[in-house]
Amino acid sequence: MNPFPMSPEHAVLGAMLACAAGALLTLACRRRPALGGWTAFAAAAASSLLALGGAARVLAAGPGPALTVLGARPLEFGLRLHVDGLSAIFLGVIAAVTLPAALYSIDFMRRRHHPGTGHYYPPLLLFIAAMYGIVSTTDMMWFFFIFWQLMTLAGFVLIRFERDRPGTARAANRYLLMMQLACALTMIGAGLLARTGVTTGAGETLMRYDFDAVTRHLPAQLRFHPLGAATAFALFLAGFGIKLGMWPFGQFWLPDAHPAAPSPVSALLSGVMIKTGVYGLMRCFLWLVPAEAQADYPAAGWGALMVLLGTITLAVGTVQALQQNHTKRLLAFSSIGQAGYILLGLGVCLTLVGSADPAIRALAVAGFCGALFHVINHSLFKSLLFLNAGSVLHATGTQDMNQLGGLLRFMPATALSALVASAAIAGVPLSSGFASKWSIFLGAIQGHPAAWWLPLAATIAILTSAVTLALMTKFYGAVFLTRASSLVLNRAAQTRQPGLDVPTTMKLAQAALATLCLGFGLLPAAGFGLVDRALQASRQGLGTVLADAAPVTAGAWTGVGGAAGQAVYAPLLVLLVLGLAFAFARLLARAGGAPRRAAAPWLCGYATAHEMNRYRASHFYADIQRHLEWAGGRLAPPPAPEPATPPPTPAQPELLPWSLEKDSPS
Amino acid sequence: MTLPPLIPLAGAAANIAVVLLAAPLFEGLLRKLTARIQSRQGPPLLQPYFDLLKLLGKEDIESGETPRMQRFAVYLALATVLTVACLVPMGFPAPLDAVGDAILLIYLLTLAGICTLLAGLAAGSTFSVLGISREMMSMMLLEPLLAVALVTGAVHTRSFRLDTLLNGSVYASGGVPWSGLILLGVLLLSFQGFVQRVPFDIAEAETELMEGPLMEYSGPKLALFKYAQMSKLVVYSSLAVGLFIPWGSELGFPWAWLLFWGKVLAFVLLVTLVAATHARYRIDQAIRYFATLLAAALGALLLASCGL
Numbered sequence: 001m002n003p004f005p006m007s008p009e010h011a012v013l014g015a016m017l018a019c020a021a022g023a024l025l026t027l028a029c030r031r032r033p034a035l036g037g038w039t040a041f042a043a044a045a046a047s048s049l050l051a052l053g054g055a056a057r058v059l060a061a062g063p064g065p066a067l068t069v070l071g072a073r074p075l076e077f078g079l080r081l082h083v084d085g086l087s088a089i090f091l092g093v094i095a096a097v098t099l100p101a102a103l104y105s106i107d108f109m110r111r112r113h114h115p116g117t118g119h120y121y122p123p124l125l126l127f128i129a130a131m132y133g134i135v136s137t138t139d140m141m142w143f144f145f146i147f148w149q150l151m152t153l154a155g156f157v158l159i160r161f162e163r164d165r166p167g168t169a170r171a172a173n174r175y176l177l178m179m180q181l182a183c184a185l186t187m188i189g190a191g192l193l194a195r196t197g198v199t200t201g202a203g204e205t206l207m208r209y210d211f212d213a214v215t216r217h218l219p220a221q222l223r224f225h226p227l228g229a230a231t232a233f234a235l236f237l238a239g240f241g242i243k244l245g246m247w248p249f250g251q252f253w254l255p256d257a258h259p260a261a262p263s264p265v266s267a268l269l270s271g272v273m274i275k276t277g278v279y280g281l282m283r284c285f286l287w288l289v290p291a292e293a294q295a296d297y298p299a300a301g302w303g304a305l306m307v308l309l310g311t312i313t314l315a316v317g318t319v320q321a322l323q324q325n326h327t328k329r330l331l332a333f334s335s336i337g338q339a340g341y342i343l344l345g346l347g348v349c350l351t352l353v354g355s356a357d358p359a360i361r362a363l364a365v366a367g368f369c370g371a372l373f374h375v376i377n378h379s380l381f382k383s384l385l386f387l388n389a390g391s392v393l394h395a396t397g398t399q400d401m402n403q404l405g406g407l408l409r410f411m412p413a414t415a416l417s418a419l420v421a422s423a424a425i426a427g428v429p430l431s432s433g434f435a436s437k438w439s440i441f442l443g444a445i446q447g448h449p450a451a452w453w454l455p456l457a458a459t460i461a462i463l464t465s466a467v468t469l470a471l472m473t474k475f476y477g478a479v480f481l482t483r484a485s486s487l488v489l490n491r492a493a494q495t496r497q498p499g500l501d502v503p504t505t506m507k508l509a510q511a512a513l514a515t516l517c518l519g520f521g522l523l524p525a526a527g528f529g530l531v532d533r534a535l536q537a538s539r540q541g542l543g544t545v546l547a548d549a550a551p552v553t554a555g556a557w558t559g560v561g562g563a564a565g566q567a568v569y570a571p572l573l574v575l576l577v578l579g580l581a582f583a584f585a586r587l588l589a590r591a592g593g594a595p596r597r598a599a600a601p602w603l604c605g606y607a608t609a610h611e612m613n614r615y616r617a618s619h620f621y622a623d624i625q626r627h628l629e630w631a632g633g634r635l636a637p638p639p640a641p642e643p644a645t646p647p648p649t650p651a652q653p654e655l656l657p658w659s660l661e662k663d664s665p666s
Numbered sequence: 667m668t669l670p671p672l673i674p675l676a677g678a679a680a681n682i683a684v685v686l687l688a689a690p691l692f693e694g695l696l697r698k699l700t701a702r703i704q705s706r707q708g709p710p711l712l713q714p715y716f717d718l719l720k721l722l723g724k725e726d727i728e729s730g731e732t733p734r735m736q737r738f739a740v741y742l743a744l745a746t747v748l749t750v751a752c753l754v755p756m757g758f759p760a761p762l763d764a765v766g767d768a769i770l771l772i773y774l775l776t777l778a779g780i781c782t783l784l785a786g787l788a789a790g791s792t793f794s795v796l797g798i799s800r801e802m803m804s805m806m807l808l809e810p811l812l813a814v815a816l817v818t819g820a821v822h823t824r825s826f827r828l829d830t831l832l833n834g835s836v837y838a839s840g841g842v843p844w845s846g847l848i849l850l851g852v853l854l855l856s857f858q859g860f861v862q863r864v865p866f867d868i869a870e871a872e873t874e875l876m877e878g879p880l881m882e883y884s885g886p887k888l889a890l891f892k893y894a895q896m897s898k899l900v901v902y903s904s905l906a907v908g909l910f911i912p913w914g915s916e917l918g919f920p921w922a923w924l925l926f927w928g929k930v931l932a933f934v935l936l937v938t939l940v941a942a943t944h945a946r947y948r949i950d951q952a953i954r955y956f957a958t959l960l961a962a963a964l965g966a967l968l969l970a971s972c973g974l
Contacts, residue, residue: 405790406731408732429770452971452972455817455820463810463813465773466805466809467806469806470802477783481784481788483731574749577765582742585740589741592886594723594726596727597725623950624806626950
């Protein structure tokens, strides 16, 4: 079975080279944004195809041997690439998100009035190449450092792209600082664990800092230097935690960096870059530890810590997001919240993986599958939401939700894809986010015989998903529904074409991501199937334990099931019943033959709809926010870019002193 | 699925039919009883059926900027409540037990709430959006209460299957079921909120917000919303009966079925009694009230994790 003619390692190498070549070409045509955009898209497409092909081959036919490209023995320095199932999933995610983001960039950047795109496309492609590298290299020191720095510096340039805007430079500096800290912490961790190079049975000589060499020495380390090993793992948790936005580190950089960057870059930052932190955690805490060293490895302790941190991260991040009134800043905080869910799933897995009971180990798999599937889903819907926010910015020139409203009428395509993504992130049934959370909750709640705190953590997560729902209601409602704001009406009056929707390429990028979201939502079996294939294709360390445990069962019509049939979810059948009930409701509404008429809303007869009495984003949930101020997150919002046109002043009544600033709707 | 798919679908149709037929009757009873408690005569028992029929034929005024979204939200609101009805055992096992579990149930219940929110947002009038903001605030604290009860049941029985859970699972711990009793108290104290009746009908608040999210709705759309709300009363009562008052469900078809509806009726009467004798809370009071209940429920869950 050979679905792809190249070995996956060569494919990844090819993908990186395609990006590098694209970077040079786009640098050459930096004065011509359109040409640069298409060149970058071609390079991203080539690299995506290569990466997807390589990933598909690994998932279908299992991993091949590792590939050593460069090596310098005396320096313990070598580029050794190896793509197993876990890497394949992350490669697939990177490929699936970068392609729409590159397509979206073409028209998005064309209208940015900058002298050239030399600061945009070359770093963008290098950024993508570095991410491909970081999820497939086995060198935990030098090439990890090189790829991490490439990713960080390229990201830094991208975040700084609109550096003339106030606050942007500061956000980029913070990002750079936190990433360097994370890099240092992880490298010290690797240094603590590394001993000497080893020679494998196949005669391959591994460098000192190679992942497999570290694995080889780890049992002895865990047994004889437990403190050193624990320090190393703590450093990994902190380092990769910074990257994925874990509380309390995420709050330092993530909410500032995401809104500052151009929207396609925000999509990549939130969609894939923070996922490399998840990759690192999974790799180090599960795959690095050989199964025979389990007795000396306090997996349950690390799991408990991750459950705790994950629960705090998801609760705090989401509550902070609720208080935001800027589209991208709100989405950035919610990324922290969603990263918390992933961390919770991974923590559940680690807590339960050491159990002697096969039923509990099956729940560990449920937690892991939920976490990894949520990585896939979050990448898709969060990058889609950032692209939507970018489209809104593109159409209206603002990220301030208070000035937005009623965009559904003017940007139907964007609004529709945003609806899909918002439903997914809120975990509405039949959406992709629901399926992955379902699995995390399954593992956490049923895992209670092994750890009594797991159901509590899961319940806090369920509670938080009600907050996520409130948050997305606010986002979607304030931007796309409610009444059109005067800014939106003004913009619509200025454009010649009907509506404000974005150019076709941008719509296409959004539609592609929305389709993937819908697909994974209705066929979660596909997602769980992929994750299971990934586990089967990466039998190493504790990954073997997961691969051997009973998987989450998955079929198209029967949906997914777990805990020995005690949990079931069959979205297609739910859709069938819901669809029939929907058709019945529609029939009932039409049955009376009632005539329809459009009319203005009724405001009690003494007021008309007006910008002054529009219900704005900052008014939402005022009463509950008063109780949630402890969570913070309101400090230092980046100054909103001024709208290109001043707000219109159609015969307004005098502003009343109490008007808009501090009234609370209770 | 072990059963051929036709039997669950037939059961689902039966549940939907019963809910649709019975919901206005319960509403009529509620109205009549409220009136009598308040020394009024009250409308005839069948008035809600006539109301629905009348509304279905009346002019449908669409005042939102995006009528499509308004229609979608309204149809989905009723559809979701009816789908939930298929997941709840009503005198016989839940028809769609093999299709979804407790987690799906929790999230479907929120979907029912989302539809009201979408409708209010799509209408977009200031009063509607004020209403949905309040609705969402109480949903944030209310929905988790039911979730905690279901999770507690799942912890006791080690299952998410609805037939197992909605059969008194909260009491399934050995000895005195402390967690179950606490949750029963929490449920009784919060039930008015789930079915959006006085004193927790804050989002609609006819006298101050003019029905909040529903303000801009008329004709068939209003009929569908009202219908969804009436069905919600029946569905939530069934859920509460299944979770907390399971006794007698093993009696076999006619008796178990009759007993079940008797218990649902008792719940409706309880709702009526509380609604008729209380005044509406303000949203900030309600938030504090629900938050206290939530803390108690989480305490119960902790007890459940420890096997109590």
